[in-house]
Amino acid sequence: MDTRNDTLHSWKVVTPAEGAEGGQGGVSGEVVVAVDFPVTGRPEAGFTDLAGLLAPGRAFWQTVPPPVVPGSGAGVETYVGGWADELTGSGLVVRGILGFCVGSVYAAALADKVTAAQGSAPALILFDPEPATVTTLYWQFEKMVGNLAGVLTDDEADAVRRKAEALSKADPDDVTAFAAELHAMFHPVAVEAFGRLGLDAEHTAEVLDLFAAFISYLSVAGQLDPSAAWKGATAISSAGPNSGLNPHRAHPGQDSDLVAREYRLDVPHAELLRSADAARTVDELLRG
Template sequence: MTTPAAWNVLRSADRSELVLACDFSAAGRPIAGFADLTGLLTTECTLWETAPPPPEEAARMTGADQVARWAADVRAAAIPVRAVLGFCTGALYAGALAEEIAGRQPRPRLILLDPEPVRTQAMLGFYESLVGERFASVLSPAEAEEALHEARRLAGAYGPTELAHRFGTLLGGVVESAFARLGLPGGRVAEFTGLSLSYLYWLGAADACAMRGPWASATAVNGTTPGMGLDSFAPAERAGLVERAFHLDVSHADLMRSAETARLVDDLLSDDPLSREQGELTWTIPTPPGPTS
């Protein structure tokens, strides 16, 4: 099998089925990812994880473009897809990818871990962490305050897709000015901001991917962190969003490194489709009541 250009291969197996995982993985991220989960799974499968395009390409790509890029490698591999997994906002891409794959093979099972939509306040929180932590070494207090003030204004004025581009322009300008003040090479601005911009564009493009419809056949695996995953939806929004949900006593940050999560995902991957339709899966974790408001 040739190495896919748009995916990271987390596991290779002789078994002729693919499991696809949608997430934006970055080295050093404190929140566990699919690389952690893969190491705990016992199911024999080849597992690929989405790889983001370079920032200059991502800036021009819609959600459909992102999905088409990943789907092209899947088609070229000509291997049946057993399941598509998605973590956090990656669940939006997972649903869209499963829909695309279902057009040429039996629908793959869809497993979503702490699935949630793109929210502008979450994007603002990420931007604030960049200014206050990652880029604090090059920004003066005045530059940081100006960047934060403008970012908060933008977050109140635009939806996720446009906001990603506005944040990208703002961040690039702020860092470029700081580099000039410090006498650092301007050519390194893109290198310094590249991964962060890729993530912002990835989030912004995901907002165009539908939840209702693509998620209707999904199984959700939810942790206990307040406001994360299914808990980020109001009860009316959550009703009928996924086919079934399991709630584990694990935080959002540790959900993908939990042995309990791995056991459940193994069970879901090996679950016979007929048994799934008849509700015979052996896990019986109760769904706790949702928030009252």
């Protein structure tokens, strides 16, 4: 399979392998892949930051989430199936699979498919892994509303927050339904707000499509149970008290029992993928 960047639909080549042209495997024939929902301008560092700190020689790819909306019927195979088909058809050996936050849920499912296809398990490395729950989606939406100060009026922001909270309590276990209801509630409010600012229909649609794709990504992850795969994974945790494994420790200060190994770094959550210590840890784990 031709693995040049312009022929990939489910992956972005962040770093070609050393000596490779267009993202192919080069002399190593290995690739490290990362699962995340990358958004330009987000406050957290991304895998493009981490890739630049890793030892050279391997290709590094990052997922491209499908452009779907909540309630469209998209399921796990829309995500993991698409990623796995292109990856396992590339002819490269997958040396490691990385996940960030809810991306760690998808990373676990992708690792299972890759292991079955290539006959050997890639290293599964999770950065501040979080399960996909109604609470996770609610707080991500709350953060997004906070970032729209100046776009939404105070009354609009208060109203959507109240409605989102009520929806989150209606069925606290159904992430898929919550995502669809959240999308239906917020979409007309956002269209009006962006129109008031003079944003044309095309750019409004781009922004709202990104919002829809993001909450769909979070909600479909709720259909997966990563617990078994996480038991064999390594976690790299930030110092953020509310991030990743930190709120779920059996005892304060102890490593989490949800993963096989944990490395805890004294860096904020937003800087975790920009940490030189994190990169050194990944290189050590990939060397095995």
